[in-house]
Amino acid sequence: MALIPRLDVAALDEQPLDPLTKGLPFGVPPMRLGDVGGQGWSLLAGDIPLPAAIIREDILRANSAWMRDFTAANDLLLAPHGKTTMSPHLFDLQIADGAWAITVATVQQLEVCRRFGVKRILLANQPVGRAAADACFGALRDEALELYCLADGEAGLALLADATRRNPPPPGNPLRILVEAGFTGGRTGARTRAEALALARGIAAMPGLQLAGFECFEGVLPTPQAADELIDDVAALASAALDEGLVAGEAPVVISAGGSSFFDRVGERFDRVSFSRPVLRVLRSGCYLTHDTMGYAKAFQRIVSETTLNLPAGGLEPALEVWAYVQSRPEAGRVMLTMGKRDVGFDAGLPQPQRWYRPASGMDAPQPIPGGHETVALNDQHCHLTVPQDSPLAFGDMVGFGIGHPCTTFDKWSMPLVVDEQYRVTKALKTYF
């Protein structure tokens, strides 16, 4: 496999936009991705077809800076999960704000990072399939790239061992492996500390692989207390592996956890353990960057109220919104909008109407949606809202929705739009889903 040609986001901005891209105004002249921000388009002026996914640039940058400050203040490193946005422009922002690495879930996502010059990548899964394993070792031929991936069992390790023999990595650039700690009834990961340590010993003995540490994904657990146990496993495993001399050389050891819902607990629990060597404590939060108005908003409230860690001023705010037109108000108490399952995530709560705007009406700015407006259903391309009899909403009005779980809204847009506080388009992103 050839070395992958490197692009940067400037090159991405040079790419011609397919005129059929969802979100692009109809009938515009041919343009490049990077031209979108200079068109003077305004969401509120009706320049953008709705539905549209927009990201408030001011909030995005503030969230990114907040997490930079939070991790710096608490001796944590950030490897934000790139699967959330799959946007090289946003990876760049995260790296500019000090991200230690970008995390990915699949080899296709790894390839996107590589192509856009990310130099340290954490594949937070065990590679499966000969092609995926070979792609990981192929990536190591670029000696400037540092690649971590997971192992959670002997079968996965055997696949990596075979791939190492087919594609020996350059000396000094081994495939770095984090052993995954899991829990009974959970997702991937060794079920006991003994199994995890046995796996670590196997990795330590394997040429071309390097035991680089331990990690878990605690995000599927229901409570902070349950997360604590799993996070403690990771720290204990790292401590034991160091004591046993399993980590070669002088490289620091990585301990890592998922982190969007419980990033306080990751910091607190990792802080309780002392290690015989420097340890990198890596959070992999992905959702902090745009945040949401539902589950992560609630999780953040808990963090702020409970944590013993250092909290910077400010906090995370929702940056990602989906806007739709009122398509019909066929009954006084019922409003239909031009947004559906194709346009907005619905796996962590239905989108919530938050503000509305009537184009060409002289309204200064979007107004808060009064109480009593509730999303009751989504079809593929429609949103059903129940509204009070005196709702102001009428055909042609624009409604901005808050979303839950940004990952499943991002993946519905190949071109999310970045806007300023007046909802003027400042930039177009490209996503790779």
Next chain:
Amino acid sequence: MALIPRLDVAALDEQPLDPLTKGLPFGVPPMRLGDVGGQGWSLLAGDIPLPAAIIREDILRANSAWMRDFTAANDLLLAPHGKTTMSPHLFDLQIADGAWAITVATVQQLEVCRRFGVKRILLANQPVGRAAADACFGALRDEALELYCLADGEAGLALLADATRRNPPPPGNPLRILVEAGFTGGRTGARTRAEALALARGIAAMPGLQLAGFECFEGVLPTPQAADELIDDVAALASAALDEGLVAGEAPVVISAGGSSFFDRVGERFDRVSFSRPVLRVLRSGCYLTHDTMGYAKAFQRIVSETTLNLPAGGLEPALEVWAYVQSRPEAGRVMLTMGKRDVGFDAGLPQPQRWYRPASGMDAPQPIPGGHETVALNDQHCHLTVPQDSPLAFGDMVGFGIGHPCTTFDKWSMPLVVDEQYRVTKALKTYF
């Protein structure tokens, strides 16, 4: 707005593939979309990264032919909903099998159809927003294009009237309007026959617009009996509008309904009414083409057992599958796979494991999944399966899943792969979501 440049699917096949496209093997040389089918790639040989969305070509063609025969045998026309697949190659197949038009839900989808030369398009929504209305009239400047859209209220009609004044359509190519009949508590559409007829009168009086008929979307109703009532409204409205002389000229009148779940009832109910002019009875089913293993499979069983219409031999079968690797079997009763909410629809039932295959094991063909395997959760990039203690599944095995509601699986893939009965890749599609 300029006339849109026409492409055909041959031109689409010439488009260079982004090497970062999900579903493309890693590290392949630059190629065009049309080159994928000639590479000799086999899913079962491990040539394709998993997860992968595949469409069985034999079943796809049989489904398309079955619906062609069904509509022909029952004096129905088909305007299949293009939003399901958003694939110009599949639109071509549907048109080759006699589709009267392609239905779309949004103006962006309309633009995709126009660009790939679809000559009759039914926009099954009322345009909202000045830009969308103008785009509809802009499309009419191509006099070879016949465009239908919906109206469900006076406000929507006023928007179209304004747009007509800004963009008078060429004589002989008006914007054809179907009045939408709805129901209380339902989606869009006039709530009473009186409101629908009043709207029809307004359209008939408006220059540049042509009252072309009536339609409904009965797919959100729970039972065939409830659907009957709404379908009957459509036929009664058309009959009344004809009697009142609201439909100008000699053009036939369209009556249309949604049709994936209740297409028998559409045919049966429309057949009961006699009209004073020829009437085109148009089904808009979208999901028949790939069908599914859940809701539509059940709906089709009901149709076959109940209908009085002429049924061709054979029937609809599921053509769309998503395949994933077993990534871990961390407990005897639990298997994790490399497929999640990013890869497969989950709004109409979790994907069902149906067959499995062990690469390089000498297995001839995928084997049926034994009883007791159940999908219990999907995360963004993982699938959780509970399995019997004696399940054959092991790390690295491939599992093929049946899906519910093809629309929400298609929209997760920019490049679904068409395969033959041995799961060899014969073609790549491009979708426009």
